[in-house]
Each structure stands twice: as structure tokens, then as C-alpha cells.
Amino acid sequence: MMMTHTRPSIPQLTLPRQRGYSQDASQEVPRDSPKQSWTGHRSCLRREQKIMLTAQQISQYRDEGYTILHEFLSRSAVDAILSDIEDLTATSTVAHHDAGRLEMEPNQKPEGRKVRRIYEPCSHYPRFRALSESMDLLDVIEQLIGPNLIFHLSKINMKPAVLGSVVDWHQDLTYYPLTNTDSVTVLFYLEDADASNGCLQVIPCAHRSVLNHTSQGLFQGRVTGTIDASKSVFLAAKAGSAILMHCLTPHSSAPNNSPHPRTTLIMSYRAADAFPIHLNLRTEAQEAHARLVRGKELTVARFGLASFPIPHFPRNTKSLYELQEMSRKEEAARV
Numbered sequence: 001m002m003m004t005h006t007r008p009s010i011p012q013l014t015l016p017r018q019r020g021y022s023q024d025a026s027q028e029v030p031r032d033s034p035k036q037s038w039t040g041h042r043s044c045l046r047r048e049q050k051i052m053l054t055a056q057q058i059s060q061y062r063d064e065g066y067t068i069l070h071e072f073l074s075r076s077a078v079d080a081i082l083s084d085i086e087d088l089t090a091t092s093t094v095a096h097h098d099a100g101r102l103e104m105e106p107n108q109k110p111e112g113r114k115v116r117r118i119y120e121p122c123s124h125y126p127r128f129r130a131l132s133e134s135m136d137l138l139d140v141i142e143q144l145i146g147p148n149l150i151f152h153l154s155k156i157n158m159k160p161a162v163l164g165s166v167v168d169w170h171q172d173l174t175y176y177p178l179t180n181t182d183s184v185t186v187l188f189y190l191e192d193a194d195a196s197n198g199c200l201q202v203i204p205c206a207h208r209s210v211l212n213h214t215s216q217g218l219f220q221g222r223v224t225g226t227i228d229a230s231k232s233v234f235l236a237a238k239a240g241s242a243i244l245m246h247c248l249t250p251h252s253s254a255p256n257n258s259p260h261p262r263t264t265l266i267m268s269y270r271a272a273d274a275f276p277i278h279l280n281l282r283t284e285a286q287e288a289h290a291r292l293v294r295g296k297e298l299t300v301a302r303f304g305l306a307s308f309p310i311p312h313f314p315r316n317t318k319s320l321y322e323l324q325e326m327s328r329k330e331e332a333a334r335v
């Protein structure tokens with residue numbers, strides 16, 4: 001007799017109703033506990049042993065726009081996250097999937113199962129939310145952008161083996177302009193990543209200016225101006241490593257043609273005095289995920305750059321991949 005194994009489905013969270021930023025998730029998600037150690041650096045009970053970035057890491061972030069925390073997550077934390085991702089994607093096919101929660105890789109048959117992105121895991125699923133609020137991670141982020149922190153978005157980019165999609169050069173802040181640039185993207189590798197399976201590439205020291213992401217006045221989701229890709233560096237690192245990236249650091253990743261998947265969990269934080277400066281359907285929907293995760297809510301916006309381009313999205317797509325792909329096609333058709 002054939003046995004069918006049904007995986008237990010992982011619990012889901014509902015988004016908090018917005019009244020200011022949600023501050024207390026304790027009803028929904030266990031905070032760090034002795035059972036939930038993310039980093040393996042120390043027991044979460046021993047709070048006196050705060051993880052400190054080195055002076056070199058802090059100056060690399062400030063001067064070059066990124067730094068890497070090698071193997072920040074323990075192997076067991078990575079395995080638990082990967083197992084949740086397997087559960088979340090187990091029944092999805094191109095023909096049947098919840099398009100509100102995830103996006104499939106194109107170029108597959110209707111029964112194809114390769115997922116390209118899971119939307120907002122830290123809003124919907126407890127383990128991801130707990131990681132987004134973990135003391136170890138917030139301690140690190142605080143050292144870069146200060147004590148009052150708002151978490152504001154998350155995604156899982158799967159880049160599956162053989163058909164993982166490209167991500168074109170872009171600067172994150174151009175998608176969601178804020179009053180200042182104190183916003184950090186944290187990208188966790190959940191598998192070992194290098195140039196062969198599409199690890200992240202960045203252009204160091206290019207985070208002080210905003211590059212053109214428009215064509216004919218419309219936002220393209222990718223750099224349309226000149227970018228000196230010869231200056232880019234591949235950020236190869238082991239599973240569990242975290243890349244901390246300034247919100248204006250130009251970055252991209254190549255398609256994954258290798259037999260090895262390259263899954264990343266991406267979260268973004270901002271200082272509590274960095275407020276969204278543009279309202280459209282996209283930024284409004286995004287703000288539903290914003291919540292205070294450390295310190296206090298602030299009521300005075302701090303302004304950084306004197307001006308900032310407002311993204312006029314040309315299409316009603318929430319997919320970075322689709323936006324960039326259509327933009328590439330239109331550019332090719334123009335030449």
C-alpha cells in the first residue's frame with residue numbers, strides 16, 4: 001500500500017490593524033527564547049553578550065554601502081527556515097498557486113513547481129516574523145541606523161536551480177522613497193552562494209547618489225542610466241550569511257543556470273524618522289507591513305537628500321521581475 005505523507009502546514013499570521021505602527025507582536029509570535037536561537041553565537045538568555053559589528057564592518061557599510069556577516073544564522077536556524085519554505089511552496093504549481101502569496105518562475109509547464117518569490121514572509125508566518133524581531137539581528141541593525149527601528153518589508157527570492165531569474169541592477173530606495181537614507185536591506189543566504197548560482201553583486205561606494213531608473217518619465221524598476229558593471233563585486237558566502245546593504249547600494253544578480261538553488265530571505269528596516277514621501281497604491285500596500293520593532297515611534301521626519309525621484313510605476317504589477325522584464329523588452333524594441 002502506498003503511504004502519502006502530508007506535511008503539517010505552518011501557522012499563518014494575520015496583519016495587525018494599523019493604528020500607528022504595530023508595536024506589540026507578543027500575542028502572536030514568541031520573542032527570542034532559549035529554544036529559538038538564531039545565530040548560535042550564544043544563548044539568547046545571555047543578553048549581555050550583544051553581537052557587536054567590528055569597526056571594519058561598520059566602516060565598510062558606511063564607505064562601501066554593504067558588509068557581510070559570515071554564517072550569522074546557525075545551521076539549525078537555516079534548516080528550520082528552509083523546511084518552512086518547503087512547506088509553503090509544496091503544493092504550488094504554475095497552474096494552481098496563490099498569486100497573493102507567491103510568484104512562480106516563468107518558462108515552466110503548467111505543472112511546474114519552481115517558485116520565484118514568496119511575498120512578505122515576515123508578515124504572514126511566525127518563524128520569519130520572529131527572526132525579523134530577533135534581538136541578535138536588531139542589535140546589529142541598530143549599530144548602523146540607530147535605536148528606533150521600523151521593519152517594513154520582506155521577501156524570499158528563490159532563484160531555483162537551472163531556471164532562476166535574473167535581477168537587474170537597481171537601488172532599493174527608488175521603489176519606496178523615504179525622507180532619509182537610513183534604511184538597511186538584510187539579505188540572508190539560505191544556501192551557499194557564489195557567482196555560479198547567482199549570488200548578489202554590488203557596486204561598492206556607489207550609495208551616495210540616486211541613479212536613473214526611469215524611461216520616458218516612468219519607473220522601470222532597474223537602472224536605465226549608465227552603470228559601471230566592471231566595478232561590481234560578487235558577494236559569495238556560505239548559507240546563513242547575512243549581507244547588510246545600504247538602501248542606495250546598486251545591486252543585481254545573474255540568472256541561476258547551475259544545478260544548485262540559491263534561496264535568499266530579504267528583510268528591510270528603516271530608522272523610525274525615515275517616513276515614506278510618496279503615496280501610491282504600491283507604497284500604501286507596502287506600509288501595511290511596517291511595524292516598530294525596537295525603540296519608539298517618532299513623530300518628526302528627518303530629511304536627508306535634498307531631492308528624490310518619485311517612481312511612477314508604468315504597470316499594475318507588484319513583481320520586480322515582471323517590471324524589469326517588460327522594461328528590458330521595451331528597451332530592446334526601441335533600438
Ligand SMILES: O=C(O)CCC(=O)C(=O)O
Nearest residue numbers: 157167200251252253264
Ligand atoms: O535575490 C537577489 O539576488 C536580489 C534581490 C533584490 O535585489 C530584490 O528583490 O530587490
